[in-house]
Amino acid sequence: MTTTLPAYDEVVARYEPVIGLETHVELGTNTKMFCGCPTDFGGEPNTRVCPVCLGLPGSLPVANKAAIEATIRIGLALNCSIADWCRFARKNYFYPDMPKNYQISQYDEPLCVDGYLDVEVNGELVRIGVERVHLEEDTGKTLHVGGATGRIHGATESLVDYNRAGIPLVEIVTKPVPGTGALAPEVARAYVAELRDVIRSLGVSDVRMEEGSLRCDVNTSLNLPGEEWGTRTETKNVNSLRSVERAVRSEILRQASVLDGGGRITQETRHFQEDTGDTRPGRSKETATDYRYFPEPDLVPLAPDAAWVAELKAALPELPRLHRRRLQADWGLSDADMQSVLNAGAVELIEATVAAGATPAAARKWWLGELSRRANEAGIELADVGATPGQVAELQSLVDAGKLNDKLARTVLEGVVGGEGSPTEIMTNRGLEVVSDTGALTAAVDEAIAANPAIADKVRSGKVAAAGALVGAVMKTTRGQADAKTVRDLILERLGA
Amino acid sequence: MAAISREEVAHLARLSRLAVTEEELDTFAGQLDTILQAVAQVGEVAAADIPPTSHSVPLTNVLREDVVVPGLTPAEALSGAPDAEEQRFRVPRILDEDVAS
Ligand SMILES: [Zn+2]
Numbered sequence: 357m358t359t360t361l362p363a364y365d366e367v368v369a370r371y372e373p374v375i376g377l378e379t380h381v382e383l384g385t386n387t388k389m390f391c392g393c394p395t396d397f398g399g400e401p402n403t404r405v406c407p408v409c410l411g412l413p414g415s416l417p418v419a420n421k422a423a424i425e426a427t428i429r430i431g432l433a434l435n436c437s438i439a440d441w442c443r444f445a446r447k448n449y450f451y452p453d454m455p456k457n458y459q460i461s462q463y464d465e466p467l468c469v470d471g472y473l474d475v476e477v478n479g480e481l482v483r484i485g486v487e488r489v490h491l492e493e494d495t496g497k498t499l500h501v502g503g504a505t506g507r508i509h510g511a512t513e514s515l516v517d518y519n520r521a522g523i524p525l526v527e528i529v530t531k532p533v534p535g536t537g538a539l540a541p542e543v544a545r546a547y548v549a550e551l552r553d554v555i556r557s558l559g560v561s562d563v564r565m566e567e568g569s570l571r572c573d574v575n576t577s578l579n580l581p582g583e584e585w586g587t588r589t590e591t592k593n594v595n596s597l598r599s600v601e602r603a604v605r606s607e608i609l610r611q612a613s614v615l616d617g618g619g620r621i622t623q624e625t626r627h628f629q630e631d632t633g634d635t636r637p638g639r640s641k642e643t644a645t646d647y648r649y650f651p652e653p654d655l656v657p658l659a660p661d662a663a664w665v666a667e668l669k670a671a672l673p674e675l676p677r678l679h680r681r682r683l684q685a686d687w688g689l690s691d692a693d694m695q696s697v698l699n700a701g702a703v704e705l706i707e708a709t710v711a712a713g714a715t716p717a718a719a720r721k722w723w724l725g726e727l728s729r730r731a732n733e734a735g736i737e738l739a740d741v742g743a744t745p746g747q748v749a750e751l752q753s754l755v756d757a758g759k760l761n762d763k764l765a766r767t768v769l770e771g772v773v774g775g776e777g778s779p780t781e782i783m784t785n786r787g788l789e790v791v792s793d794t795g796a797l798t799a800a801v802d803e804a805i806a807a808n809p810a811i812a813d814k815v816r817s818g819k820v821a822a823a824g825a826l827v828g829a830v831m832k833t834t835r836g837q838a839d840a841k842t843v844r845d846l847i848l849e850r851l852g853a
Numbered sequence: 854m855a856a857i858s859r860e861e862v863a864h865l866a867r868l869s870r871l872a873v874t875e876e877e878l879d880t881f882a883g884q885l886d887t888i889l890q891a892v893a894q895v896g897e898v899a900a901a902d903i904p905p906t907s908h909s910v911p912l913t914n915v916l917r918e919d920v921v922v923p924g925l926t927p928a929e930a931l932s933g934a935p936d937a938e939e940q941r942f943r944v945p946r947i948l949d950e951d952v953a954s
Contacts, residue, residue, distance in 0.1 A: 385919050392922025401940040402931065406924030412933075422919035443907060450870050452944045500946055501938075515941035518930075646868060651907030659913040 360613075364605065367612040368538040374585050375540050375604055376575035377484075379528045379551060382494060382568070383426050384561045388522035389493045390417030390460065390655075395524075397567065401517035409522035411456030416654050419444075423491060423524035424467070425668065426560035428660060430526055431468025431489045432669045433554050438468055441659045444491075444652040452516050453495035461492035461527075463649040467658065473554065475546040476677060477539055479691075484547050485531030496521035526561075532575075532585065540576075540608065545601040548572055552597075553676035565596050572600055574628075576607040578615060586611070587621040591635050593628045606634045683707060687716040700728050701738045708745035714752040722748045726769055742773040751779040763836050764788045791838045794846075797830070800838070801846045804829040815851045823847050856889035857882060 388395055391408035407415035428438055445463035468489035474481050496518040528551065536543045552563045552570055563570040572595075577588035589611070591603045611621050626635040674682070680703060684694040687706075697703055702723040709719035723738065727748075731741045751768060754760045760768060760783060771782035783789050791797055804826045805812045814822040823844060830843045859882045866873040866881075873881065899905075924930075927940050936943040 387919050387921050391924070392917070392920060393924045394921045400927070402927045402942070404924065405927075405930045406922070410925070410930060418915060418917045420919055421916035424916065441913070448868070450868070451947055452942070455942075499941065512946050513938075514944050514946045515938055516944060517941050646864075648868065653907060656908055656910070656912040656915045661914075 361609045362612055362616065364609060365538065367608060368540075370580070371578040371608070371612055371615070372534065372537065372581055373540040373604070373608050374532050374534045374577045374579065374588070375536065375544050376532045376588070377530045377544060377547060377600075378573040378575070378590075379548065380571040381430075381526045381528065381555055381561050381563060382570075383423050383524040383526060384559075384569075385420055385422045385426065385524055387420055389420050389423055389491070389524040390522060391415075393522065399519050402519065404519040405521075409455075410518060411454070417460065417652075419655060419658070420524060424658065424660070426524075426558070427467050427489060427491045427526050428665060429558050429560060429668050429672065430528070430555060431471065432665070433558060433672055433675070434468070434471040434473050434486045434489060434528070434551075436468035436471030436486060436489055438660055438665050439465060439658075440662065441465075441657055442467055443657045444655045445649045446652050447492075447647045447649055449647055452514055453498050454493075454521060455496070455516075455518060459493060459495065460652055460655070461649075462490035466490035467660075473547065473550060474677065475543065475550040477542050477546045482533075482536065482543055482546070484533055484543075487529045487531045489526060489528050492525050492527060494520050494523040494525040534585070541601040541604040544574060544604045545597050548600050549597055550677065557673050557676050557679070568595075571595070574600060574603050574607070576604055576611065577621070578608060578611045586615075587623050589621065589624055589626050589635075591626045591628050592638070593630075595628075595630070599628055599630065602633045603628045603635060610635065687720070689720075693720075696724060700724055702728070705738060705745055705748075709748045709752075712746045712749035714749040718752045718755075719745075719748065722752070722769070726766060727773075730773060742775065743769065747772050747779055754779055754783060758839060759783065759789050761790055761836075761839050764790065788837065791834050797834070797838060797843065797846060798850075800830045800833045801826075801843065801850055803833065805847070805850060812851060815847070820848065823851075855882070855886045856893060857885050 382395075385395060387393060388404075388409055391406050393404045393406050393409055395404070408417055431438055442462065442465035444460050445465075446458040447461045447463070448458045450457060466488040469487070471486040471489070473484050473486060475484060476482075496516050497520055499515040499517070501513050501515060530547070533540075533543065548570075552565075555561050555563050555570075561569055565572070574591045574594055575588045576591065577586040579586040589607060591607055594600050594603045607626070614621060625638040627638050628635050673679075680694070680698070683703065684691075687694075687710075689697065697706060697720065700723065702720070705723050706716065706719045709723065710716050727741050727743055728738060731738045734741070748769075751760070751765055751772070754768070755762070755765050760779075764783075767786070768779050768782045768788055771777070771786065772779055776782050777785070791800075808826060808829065811822050811825050815826070826847050827840055827844050830847070831838060831840065859878055862878055862882045862885060863873070866878075931937040931940070931942065934942045
């Protein structure tokens with residue numbers, strides 16, 4: 357179906373969007389939710405499995421205390437009430453990614469309910485209601501063979517790896533968010549970004565969208581002003597912050613086009629297309645999903661002790677939004693400068709570099725300058741660029757001590773990123789230290805003066821600016837390993853200018 | 854009145870991917886109805902002051918520490934599988950529910 361999409365501004369002037377988000381976060385516990393299998397990423401297939409997570413007869417699950425604690429902390433950070441008593445439930449479905457034929461989840465008794473998260477959009481706070489935060493287990497990974505993959509088995513087989521099956525997964529569901537108008541896509545993005553930062557600050561997950569440890573489904577509906585909320589669609593496969601924004605926007609446009617044409621929105625699951633930025637319908641189910649939830653008989657109820665919950669609440673870190681505001685003040689940055697730090701994903705890196713001894717200005721210079729440039733070129737996250745905050749602070753201390761000039765420091769940084777070692781090691785091994793031996797420098801200066809008598813005369817006669825050419829000559833003979841200001845001072849001294 | 858209808862049994866059979874004949878539907882609907890009626894009698898005994906329970910032992914907070922315990926080798930894990938390929942379980946593809954939750 358090809359239809360011309362209406363203009364976005366025009367659509368949001370006529371329709372009111374309502375959004376909602378469901379986010380899944382894989383917890384960074386050592387072990388799975390209900391068994392002692394390790395959770396580390398990237399093992400050979402079926403090497404992190406046991407009778408419990410394979411659903412073998414006679415095996416019994418036991419809940420992971422660290423996962424319960426992490427979920428309660430997430431709930432508290434999102435201003436939720438923590439249930440004083442709740443249960444796990446079986447969600448029955450027929451698909452081989454769970455070997456038990458059901459997923460242990462929570463249904464009508466989630467661990468955390470009724471909270472909110474304040475997010476900042478264009479300098480304004482938007483409060484996003486949180487309906488619930490519950491705990492469940494992740495599924496295995498299926499690989500379909502044959503057919504489209506060109507394999508000869510035919511498209512009738514799935515190969516399943518259960519390493520991921522049973523990893524603790526926290527689901528965070530917002531209340532419907534009306535009233536954001538044209539900003540709906542940005543609000544959705546800001547919410548996911550803020551949620552990610554909150555969870556990261558708690559240290560309970562690495563929340564990496566590209567690795568799937570944070571996954572997001574986006575609900576969107578449109579209604580005319582004053583009318584009831586429209587039928588919503590659920591968009592899956594939204595794997596980056598940018599995609600969250602694009603998915604909402606494209607779904608608003610698509611639904612408006614359907615409604616304008618006199619059509620009706622079908623309640624369905626759609627899939628975001630990373631390449632085109634639009635959504636396509638998923639496979640339609642003939643009947644409404646019937647998961648036949650019932651309380652999990654193999655697990656006893658959870659009753660978090662009020663004193664424990666109070667203790668966890670008291671130990672929560674500062675919220676990222678407030679933390680950022682404090683850093684901005686400490687670092688003396690304008691809103692625009694802070695925004696570029698945020699956009700570069702450099703807040704924590706700069707913070708750690710400052711903690712390691714660098715000034716905020718120096719830390720910001722390296723992370724937003726040379727290192728951001730390298731990360732962008734390589735298409736990777738700044739945090740993965742290959743330099744640590746400790747190394748950057750060490751590099752800056754060498755500059756401050758006069759051992760490296762700016763050019764040499766860049767060369768050393770190149771070595772750091774290339775994994776050659778610490779800045780001091782690289783400086784020593786590559787012989788990059790600034791020539792501070794005055795005897796050697798004086799010799800180089802005298803040589804430069806002797807080789808450029810005309811320029812030397814000009815300087816002697818008071819044209820101090822001409823000294824620049826002599827400085828250049830000295831820098832050349834010392835292969836850049838001299839401090840330009842020292843060289844200049846020396847030249848002026850020798851020429852009596 | 855029956856506690857479970859023939860249609861409900863057919864629906865459950867479909868969800869469980871069980872091929873049930875028309876005759877079996879009649880049989881099972883009758884049998885399940887008898888079972889449910891027996892359970893309903895227990896429900897009648899439960900007074901309003903007895904909370905519903907999902908577990909026979911009144912325990913809460915049975916938790917384990919987050920410590921790795923050795924599991925199965927891939928060979929052990931796959932030993933009971935009808936078929937395997939590339940160290941993975943090989944199963945018929947479920948075509949109409951491509952994307953799970
Ligand atoms: Zn296991």
